[in-house]
Amino acid sequence: MKHASETTRHAPEAHATAAPRHRRRSRTRVSLFHGSTADVRRKLDRLVDYARDHRRALILTHDNPDPDSLASGVALAWLLQRLAGVEAVVAYGGIVGRAENRALIRVLKLPVVPLSRVVFDDYDLIAMVDTQPDQGNHSLPTAHFPDVVIDHHPEQPETRMAAVADVGRDTGATSTVVTDYLRASRLTVPSPIATALFYGIKSDTRDLERERSPEDIAAYLWLFPQVDTQALSSIEHPRLPEDYFRMFHTAVEKAVVFDGAVLCDLGRVYYPDLVAEVADRFLSMGETKWSLAYGQYEGNLYFSLRIRDRRKNAGKLIREVIEERGGSAGGHGSMAGARLPVKGLSRPARQKMLREVQERFLEEFGVATRKSRKLV
Numbered sequence: 036m037k038h039a040s041e042t043t044r045h046a047p048e049a050h051a052t053a054a055p056r057h058r059r060r061s062r063t064r065v066s067l068f069h070g071s072t073a074d075v076r077r078k079l080d081r082l083v084d085y086a087r088d089h090r091r092a093l094i095l096t097h098d099n100p101d102p103d104s105l106a107s108g109v110a111l112a113w114l115l116q117r118l119a120g121v122e123a124v125v126a127y128g129g130i131v132g133r134a135e136n137r138a139l140i141r142v143l144k145l146p147v148v149p150l151s152r153v154v155f156d157d158y159d160l161i162a163m164v165d166t167q168p169d170q171g172n173h174s175l176p177t178a179h180f181p182d183v184v185i186d187h188h189p190e191q192p193e194t195r196m197a198a199v200a201d202v203g204r205d206t207g208a209t210s211t212v213v214t215d216y217l218r219a220s221r222l223t224v225p226s227p228i229a230t231a232l233f234y235g236i237k238s239d240t241r242d243l244e245r246e247r248s249p250e251d252i253a254a255y256l257w258l259f260p261q262v263d264t265q266a267l268s269s270i271e272h273p274r275l276p277e278d279y280f281r282m283f284h285t286a287v288e289k290a291v292v293f294d295g296a297v298l299c300d301l302g303r304v305y306y307p308d309l310v311a312e313v314a315d316r317f318l319s320m321g322e323t324k325w326s327l328a329y330g331q332y333e334g335n336l337y338f339s340l341r342i343r344d345r346r347k348n349a350g351k352l353i354r355e356v357i358e359e360r361g362g363s364a365g366g367h368g369s370m371a372g373a374r375l376p377v378k379g380l381s382r383p384a385r386q387k388m389l390r391e392v393q394e395r396f397l398e399e400f401g402v403a404t405r406k407s408r409k410l411v
């Protein structure tokens with residue numbers, strides 16, 4: 036696929052909309068595009084050239100997918116269908132639990148399926164979004180390796196073996212990377228896809244506050260005119276099940292407050308990302324500098340860590356603590372999550388391990404006094 040150069044890029048837009056007002060606007064948009072345009076186009080060309088030789092693509096998100104991975108997956112599928120004529124299916128491992136994420140799929144009618152319905156041999160191209168092969172948070176069987184990896188997390192060694200990889204650009208969201216491809220393609224983006232990507236960036240960066248880069252802001256602004264704001268509102272303010280309120284009751288009851296830190300053992304949770312919601316919520320309480328929430332879902336313990344202190348790296352920290360115990364972890368500076376298999380572990384063994392993990396975190400955070408109090 037050929038792209039026009041930066042200077043001729045406006046020409047078709049200017050013809051289509053003769054009014055100078057529009058021409059001015061398109062110029063403004065380009066100036067907001069901080070990423071290297073030629074570089075993005077090269078990457079898109081490479082992706083499309085590679086995909087063209089294939090028939091059916093499977094696009095995999097990380098397990099228990101968040102809006103960023105769902106949006107990136109669906110947008111990539113659309114792009115591959117349009118530009119490379121490849122039939123593409125988006126699949127996820129785990130469950131979509133969070134009410135907002137369920138609403139995202141329902142309201143925008145996003146074509147995503149659980150991985151359990153996928154027969155791998157039906158596909159001759161596998162792509163992975165918002166995660167990477169070495170990352171333990173996806174369900175790609177080890178017999179398979181992705182051809183394409185697109186992710187905003189730091190590059191992992193195995194990713195270099197993928198035929199096409201766009202990773203570690205240090206944007207706040209994978210949706211930003213895919214939005215850049217859409218911009219470079221100059222296709223008209225359907226509103227549901229623009230809305231999903233917008234929400235992907237918005238939620239991963241917490242309204243452009245956390246881990247955001249100039250590229251995220253540019254993508255966000257570029258998408259906005261194409262966003263279905265009513266759909267977006269019903270995604271961000273969904274109906275919540277009674278279970279959700281019961282779980283928050285438990286969270287408040289179980290929260291233990293240390294000097295600047297909140298720890299919360301939720302026991303059993305009805306979906307894994309709930310620990311992230313709880314950790315987020317407690318980070319906003321009073322003078323809390325970091326929060327850790329954890330809970331069990333099926334055979335795994337899920338941990339979620341949130342930090343305000345910019346000198347600390349949540350991703351690195353949670354990896355150190357959880358990986359040495361046989362779990363998998365990932366995340367960035369201020370937010371991270373981990374999963375630790377506890378199947379077959381007796382209740383006392385589980386309790387002992389949790390105490391150790393908790394102690395490690397308190398140590399790492401230099402919580403001077405182990406004095407704690409219950410929140411209620």
Ligand SMILES: [Mn+2]
Pocket residue numbers: 103104165187207208209239
């Ligand atoms: Mn992400």
